[in-house]
Amino acid sequence: MAATLKDVAARAGVSRSAVSRTFTKGASVSEKTRRKVEKAAADLGYSPNALASGLTTGRTRLIGLVSNNFHNPIFLEVFDLFTRGLQDRGLRPLIINLSGETDPTDSVRMLRQYSVDGVIVASSTAPPSFTSAFRDSNIPVVHSFGRASVTPDIHVVGVDNVECGRMAARTLADRGYRKVGFLGGPESATSTQDRAKGFLEEARRLNLTASSSYAAQYSFESGRDEMRRLLRLGPPQDAYFCGDDVLSIGALSVLHDAGFDTPANVGVIGLNDMEIAGWDNIDLTTIQQPLQQIIASSIEIVVSMLDQPDRHPEIRLFPCQIVERGTLRPLP
Amino acid sequence: MAATLKDVAARAGVSRSAVSRTFTKGASVSEKTRRKVEKAAADLGYSPNALASGLTTGRTRLIGLVSNNFHNPIFLEVFDLFTRGLQDRGLRPLIINLSGETDPTDSVRMLRQYSVDGVIVASSTAPPSFTSAFRDSNIPVVHSFGRASVTPDIHVVGVDNVECGRMAARTLADRGYRKVGFLGGPESATSTQDRAKGFLEEARRLNLTASSSYAAQYSFESGRDEMRRLLRLGPPQDAYFCGDDVLSIGALSVLHDAGFDTPANVGVIGLNDMEIAGWDNIDLTTIQQPLQQIIASSIEIVVSMLDQPDRHPEIRLFPCQIVERGTLRPLP
DNA sequence: AAATTCGTTGCAACCGGTTGCACGGACTTC
DNA sequence: GAAGTCCGTGCAACCGGTTGCAACGAATTT
Numbered sequence: 189m190a191a192t193l194k195d196v197a198a199r200a201g202v203s204r205s206a207v208s209r210t211f212t213k214g215a216s217v218s219e220k221t222r223r224k225v226e227k228a229a230a231d232l233g234y235s236p237n238a239l240a241s242g243l244t245t246g247r248t249r250l251i252g253l254v255s256n257n258f259h260n261p262i263f264l265e266v267f268d269l270f271t272r273g274l275q276d277r278g279l280r281p282l283i284i285n286l287s288g289e290t291d292p293t294d295s296v297r298m299l300r301q302y303s304v305d306g307v308i309v310a311s312s313t314a315p316p317s318f319t320s321a322f323r324d325s326n327i328p329v330v331h332s333f334g335r336a337s338v339t340p341d342i343h344v345v346g347v348d349n350v351e352c353g354r355m356a357a358r359t360l361a362d363r364g365y366r367k368v369g370f371l372g373g374p375e376s377a378t379s380t381q382d383r384a385k386g387f388l389e390e391a392r393r394l395n396l397t398a399s400s401s402y403a404a405q406y407s408f409e410s411g412r413d414e415m416r417r418l419l420r421l422g423p424p425q426d427a428y429f430c431g432d433d434v435l436s437i438g439a440l441s442v443l444h445d446a447g448f449d450t451p452a453n454v455g456v457i458g459l460n461d462m463e464i465a466g467w468d469n470i471d472l473t474t475i476q477q478p479l480q481q482i483i484a485s486s487i488e489i490v491v492s493m494l495d496q497p498d499r500h501p502e503i504r505l506f507p508c509q510i511v512e513r514g515t516l517r518p519l520p
Numbered sequence: 521m522a523a524t525l526k527d528v529a530a531r532a533g534v535s536r537s538a539v540s541r542t543f544t545k546g547a548s549v550s551e552k553t554r555r556k557v558e559k560a561a562a563d564l565g566y567s568p569n570a571l572a573s574g575l576t577t578g579r580t581r582l583i584g585l586v587s588n589n590f591h592n593p594i595f596l597e598v599f600d601l602f603t604r605g606l607q608d609r610g611l612r613p614l615i616i617n618l619s620g621e622t623d624p625t626d627s628v629r630m631l632r633q634y635s636v637d638g639v640i641v642a643s644s645t646a647p648p649s650f651t652s653a654f655r656d657s658n659i660p661v662v663h664s665f666g667r668a669s670v671t672p673d674i675h676v677v678g679v680d681n682v683e684c685g686r687m688a689a690r691t692l693a694d695r696g697y698r699k700v701g702f703l704g705g706p707e708s709a710t711s712t713q714d715r716a717k718g719f720l721e722e723a724r725r726l727n728l729t730a731s732s733s734y735a736a737q738y739s740f741e742s743g744r745d746e747m748r749r750l751l752r753l754g755p756p757q758d759a760y761f762c763g764d765d766v767l768s769i770g771a772l773s774v775l776h777d778a779g780f781d782t783p784a785n786v787g788v789i790g791l792n793d794m795e796i797a798g799w800d801n802i803d804l805t806t807i808q809q810p811l812q813q814i815i816a817s818s819i820e821i822v823v824s825m826l827d828q829p830d831r832h833p834e835i836r837l838f839p840c841q842i843v844e845r846g847t848l849r850p851l852p
Numbered sequence: 853a854a855a856t857t858c859g860t861t862g863c864a865a866c867c868g869g870t871t872g873c874a875c876g877g878a879c880t881t882c
Numbered sequence: 883g884a885a886g887t888c889c890g891t892g893c894a895a896c897c898g899g900t901t902g903c904a905a906c907g908a909a910t911t912t
Binding site: 853854855858859861867868869872873876877878879 | 886887890896905
């Protein structure tokens with residue numbers, strides 16, 4: 189149906205090699221043949237078949253984008269940045285929706301079948317075994333929003349979640365909250381563990397009374413469920429650090445239903461600064477992750493791995509910052 | 521690096537054809553060779569290269585998923601359903617993020633280069649010329665959330681937006697609102713045009729006073745901007761039908777800032793029923809599009825086109841329904 | 853025992869490109 | 883004018899599979 193190399197070669201009166209070379213930059217072709225070929229290609233509406241060329245070159249320009257956060261609005265922003273960033277560099281994202289799957293076998297097989305040039309795992313909850321499965325299959329991989337390890341064996345781009353936890357504790361302390369709580373996401377997620385660690389350590393250091401609890405997932409409903417459970421056990425803390433904006437908003441809605449007012453009765457600080465957090469009906473004080481930087485950096489690493497697959501694993505962490513809105517009282 | 525057909529053939533002591541046939545269902549292979557081959561394949565961790573096989577069969581099992589709604593949270597749900605639905609059928613979504621692009625040329629080229637088996641355009645704002653570009657390139661295409669045409673030349677799955685508009689008008693009238701307004705998305709989008717048409721016609725029929733205006737995009741900020749503009753011109757209508765939930769929420773936030781209370785002073789009804797609309801801090805009355813059905817149906821059509829590429833274009837519209845929440849006063 | 857049928861198998865060509873190599877011609881150089 | 887460069891080109895093999903065709907052996911029929 190579509191024109192092939194052979195068709196173009198015939199029409200231009202040259203060999204298939206000549207046509208291939210005109211479309212391979214850096215190859216040696218005379219001005220004259222190039223013009224003939226380009227004319228013929230335009231006439232036939234030819235564009236090279238990326239799959240066939242991938243077969244011989246070993247480069248498909250396909251990048252696996254693996255995620256499981258399809259219920260957190262922040263991920264739409266992540267998705268937008270990744271897909272745009274990749275396609276701006278001539279790469280095509282091939283999506284894998286994990287949706288609860290924890291066994292990497294299938295994902296690895298799928299992406300190997302399509303000979304992706306690399307994989308980006310965009311998830312703060314995917315276990316480390318997941319990313320290593322790709323590396324073990326010799327697929328270049330970078331873990332975005334992953335945990336920084338002391339002995340990195342995989343590229344990780346993200347934030348220092350322990351430091352985020354500390355930052356949250358300091359922020360609450362500075363505003364005069366004394367009894368504070370951590371309301372995290374799933375306890376199995378490394379991001380949750382790190383945020384809890386930083387938060388509780390720093391709270392202790394600052395002589396705050398700190399508690400912690402965990403929601404089943406990073407979702408609005410889980411945030412509601414967990415806050416409801418807490419309120420059944422007794423009065424709320426002075427303020428909560430929630431492991432994610434959606435959890436915060438869920439928790440807030442339960443607090444409001446129960447008659448508590450923010451920030452007067454109880455403060456809440458989230459994490460992510462998703463677009464919705466800035467909406468006036470939400471107005472959530474939160475810790476912002478620098479998404480653009482994290483994603484641009486992830487893409488940069490995966491691109492560089494195309495040329496140097498055995499590049500030394502690297503950790504890139506970016507600083508977070510507080511976005512002041514209405515769910516925490518102002519500094520005294 | 522990865523094992524190939526040849527490696528497996530050598531290890532199993534059979535020809536490459538035999539190996540290929542064990543992995544092609546419906547092919548004729550004896551139990552004995554099948555076992556030998558499967559053993560060898562398992563030993564080597566072999567899995568067939570989908571790209572190479574696509575080259576000869578003309579089937580890549582790749583489906584282009586084209587969209588431009590990367591700023592509307594509803595699209596995360598759409599995305600989740602599409603990616604899961606496709607991969608459940610062994611298809612892989614290849615994402616194209618249009619982000620404002622209106623010229624289909626590049627998208628068509630990209631997807632042709634990767635020999636996708638079909639394309640799903642998931643957008644209520646993409647112009648019809650966009651989808652036809654795929655069809656003209658002989659790529660099976662279905663337009664999800666598109667406009668139903670009387671003389672369909674492309675598969676369309678979605679809702680009857682004119683009827684949605686009528687339904688909104690009736691809903692407002694039933695609840696005693698007399699002066700009503702349509703606050704739509706971009707005027708160029710067919711979805712906006714249809715919703716406006718249905719709403720205004722029905723409002724007239726019901727002797728309501730109706731006005732209409734348009735936001736620049738389907739986004740929270742545009743909703744705010746437009747409602748701000750309306751309030752500068754004079755007092756608000758009794759109730760608004762907004763062309764989308766995000767517009768509704770933007771409009772609501774401006775109304776609240778201006779001291780209007782919902783549903784006491786002014787009613788708002790949205791469209792989509794995105795997850796957030798149900799959050800207690802939002803509690804938006806809205807018209808629900810049956811996403812699951814629309815998406816399942818879109819996938820079903822694209823799958824059926826794999827076998828019958830020239831299948832007659834079809835329109836599938838699903839009914840919407842009102843989701844009662846707190847931004848419209850109850851029926852008298 | 854010969855003929856027929858049938859399922860299984862390997863050969864070889866092909867899908868749409870890429871690329872090492874050798875050849876040919878134009879252009880320098882001595 | 884002969885020798886040496888260098889650039890451009892085509893041939894042919896290859897990437898990792900698929901598939902039509904013919905051959906083959908076993909089982910069935912006559």
